[in-house]
Amino acid sequence: MIQLTPAAEADLPEIAALSNWAYRGTGAVASWTVESYLEGERTTAEALRADLAANPEAQILVWRDESGELQGHCWLEAGPDGAWYLGLLSVRPDRQDRKLGRTLLAAAEDHARARGGRRMQMTVINVRDTLIAWYQRRGYGLTGETRPFPYGDERFGRPLRDDLCFVVLERGL
Template sequence: MIELQRATEAELPEIVALTNWAYRGTGPQSSWSMESFIEGERINEAMLREDLTAKPQAHLLVWRGEDGERLGHVWLEPTADGAWYLGMLTVRPDRQDQKLGRTLLAASEYFARGQGAERVRMTVVGQRETLIAWYQRRGYALTGETEPFPYGDDRFGRPLRDDLCFVVLERGL
């Protein structure tokens, strides 16, 4: 099992850069799971710091390779009734053909289970069918719940469609 480590203050700029590259990057090394119907930044440093301050129980975890290279990161947060929220699962787009995403997901679930999680929940933009199918192949199921997309809040990017929403997926541990 890979080792996840708590992100340090000094790593936040790199976490923001990697997140934006993976979620909104373009070009030949862009991610297969890129949010092509939202433009602009996925996150910025001020938002990330705000989230970390507002949610001190959350864990922003970093995965580094043996050579120290940052391979990915994830946000894990205890919520209610034994559920943990998994967000911002991010791996280097230029290394995605090496099964890094599934490795990081498994390590994230292992970490949450070690903290007492009984299940993991996440939200995904409902129009990201390929990504939803990827999570379903790893044991996540759609709950039937949806959450509204934050239209009018450009901190999360500018949507290029007017029909976006989040779907909730869950997996028991």
């Protein structure tokens, strides 16, 4: 099992860099999860700082190897009735063939479960069929709920399509 620790202020630039690498393909090795229908950065240290300040129930958890190198991270936020929100799940694209994503996902679920979590929810952009299928193979189901994409808010990138929204996935813990 891996050790997840709460991110410190000093971790935010590194978390933003890994997020941009994983979501936008800004590193040497592209990820299969690259969002090619958005341009610009996925996030910045400043945006992460602001999001954490605006969501006191949330934290970013980091996973580092024995040498201290960041392997992955995720956003976890406790919600009502034992529902937890999982977001920004990212692992190093140059190591994705080592099952890091599923390992990080399981650790995030264990973290929430140990703190009273009964369900995990997430949102995924509707056109990410491969990613949605990946989560479904790990027990997440589409709830039928959708949420609007934040057009006009470039903190998440500039959309290149006008048909984006978020689908909600959920799994019992």
